[in-house]
Amino acid sequence: MSQSIREELEQGIEALSLNCSEEMMLCLMAYIDLLKKWNSTYNLLGGNEIEGLVSRHILDSLSINSYLQGSLIADIGAGAGLPGIPLAILNPGKQFILVDSNGKKTRFMFQAKLQLGLDNISVENCRIEHYQSNQQIDMVMCRAFSTLAGTVAMLQAIFSNECKLLAMKGQYPENEITNLPDGFKVIKTTKLKVPGSDSQRHIIEVMRDKSLVNGPGTGPHEVV
DSSP states (O other), X not given: OOHHHHHHHHHHHHHTTOOOOXXXXXXXXXXXXXXXXXXXXXXXXXXXXXXXXXXXXXXXXXXXXXXXXXXXXXXXXXXXXXXXXXXXXXXXXXEEEEEESOHHHHHHHHXXXXXXXXXXXXXXXXXXXXXXOSSOOSEEEEESOOOHHHHHHHTTTTOOTTOEEEEEESSOOHHHHHTOOTTEEEEXXXXXXXXXXXXXXXXXXXXEOSSOTTOSXXXXXXXX
16 A cells, blocks of 8 residues: 555545544555455446545545434445445444445455454445344435435335435535425535545435425525
8 A cells, every 4th residue: 555545545534634543544544455456356436436546435435424423324325335434444333334236346345344354334235225124223324326315215114203314415416405205304415525626525414304394395404
């Protein structure tokens, strides 16, 4: 692992004001090494994605760290474990369920779990609409997944009244917010700055609308 990779990671983590021990840093670097090795065979990220791996994937994933809530968090459409694995490395006290229907990608995530010693993650190879949990999930997060409407439709079985969806979007998804179905509301939107990236990144927080006092779909929400 080159020193430049470590420097980029350290600078990005400092810019995000995150606490990262030496053990966590080494684990992040080992994960990057695994991604590079497996990508050549399994095309986990695509050939062009490796070039900006640290900023585009690792720091982008870690940019939502301060928005995590609860102790049991599901990463749906987790792919190569993004954002779930980097967040699990920095949050050993939280449990993460990584769900993806792609067998190659779930095999990679399981191998990463073993090699990195991440006892706080579990990997599920299934479609999210078929996934069932015997525990209440506190938060669901997704990155480059589906529309907001499509996501909440697939989450019906595990999306309790207290659960929150944390959806990572590029440009501000105005149409997706407008088309959110009855019974759900956007409670907050935040524009993030990802170190080393000029791309837009927005976080959309969605919950079930228990009151419906603002009518169907989305009511007023906080914009940051």
